[in-house]
Amino acid sequence: MKIAGVLETCLYAPDLEAAKSFYQGLLGLELFAEQPGRHLFFRTGSGVFLVFNPEATRQETALPPHGAAGSVHVCFRVAAEELPGWAARLEAHGYAVTWAKWKAGQSLYVRDPAGNLVELAPAAIWGLGEG
Amino acid sequence: MKIAGVLETCLYAPDLEAAKSFYQGLLGLELFAEQPGRHLFFRTGSGVFLVFNPEATRQETALPPHGAAGSVHVCFRVAAEELPGWAARLEAHGYAVTWAKWKAGQSLYVRDPAGNLVELAPAAIWGLGEG
Numbered sequence: 307m308k309i310a311g312v313l314e315t316c317l318y319a320p321d322l323e324a325a326k327s328f329y330q331g332l333l334g335l336e337l338f339a340e341q342p343g344r345h346l347f348f349r350t351g352s353g354v355f356l357v358f359n360p361e362a363t364r365q366e367t368a369l370p371p372h373g374a375a376g377s378v379h380v381c382f383r384v385a386a387e388e389l390p391g392w393a394a395r396l397e398a399h400g401y402a403v404t405w406a407k408w409k410a411g412q413s414l415y416v417r418d419p420a421g422n423l424v425e426l427a428p429a430a431i432w433g434l435g436e437g
Numbered sequence: 438m439k440i441a442g443v444l445e446t447c448l449y450a451p452d453l454e455a456a457k458s459f460y461q462g463l464l465g466l467e468l469f470a471e472q473p474g475r476h477l478f479f480r481t482g483s484g485v486f487l488v489f490n491p492e493a494t495r496q497e498t499a500l501p502p503h504g505a506a507g508s509v510h511v512c513f514r515v516a517a518e519e520l521p522g523w524a525a526r527l528e529a530h531g532y533a534v535t536w537a538k539w540k541a542g543q544s545l546y547v548r549d550p551a552g553n554l555v556e557l558a559p560a561a562i563w564g565l566g567e568g
């Protein structure tokens with residue numbers, strides 16, 4: 307038996323409309339399902355990225371409840387040469403960008419509207435292929 | 438510019454030794470880096486899975502701080518035919534397993550030692566290939 311990878315990566319955001327503007331509107335993720343007040347589901351790469359309203363999912367009864375407060379970190383894979391373009395797009399929309407330097411390249415950090423810590427990075431910073 | 442997928446999926450656990458027993462010992466994830474009191478880094482599929490002690494990462498100064506409290510949800514991709522074996526292994530170690538039925542198969546839920554909600558599921562439940 308072996309775990310083949312991550313299938314669902316999740317974040318929490320009480321204001322799903324603001325999250326939608328950020329993840330769909332600004333980052334361009336493909337929204338494929340939504341339930342107002344509960345969730346936004348995006349497809350990305352070989353898995354899905356799920357944004358939940360923790361006020362809803364903490365009350366879940368049909369499925370096990372979950373929900374976190376604070377800043378969850380997630381990093382999305384982008385091409386190294388597109389990082390400056392991402393920084394420009396984010397800053398043009400009023401988002402502050404912080405750059406980080408690693409042994410094998412750079413990445414950038416930005417806060418989503420809920421305060422989660424979003425990073426954009428090439429897979430090379432982890433010694434991984436573009437997979 | 439396009440986001441190609443998720444590169445880093447993160448959870449928070451104040452007791453990293455307990456998290457290590459669960460994710461490395463029980464789920465068999467490949468631990469490739471650790472810093473006692475701060476983090477455990479695992480490779481899985483085309484990305485990495487990072488477990489942070491939020492008490493440490495909330496105080497970060499060199500990088501932007503992050504850290505969440507409560508139950509974060511993550512789902513790992515497994516082969517459908519291995520689900521019963523996973524349930525047996527988890528239950529043999531004292532973990533309660535909850536099954537869920539979806540249109541295109543089943544998945545199982547378990548709480549990690551920090552209370553995060555971990556799911557094991559075949560990609561088919563999202564209409565995705567085994568990729």
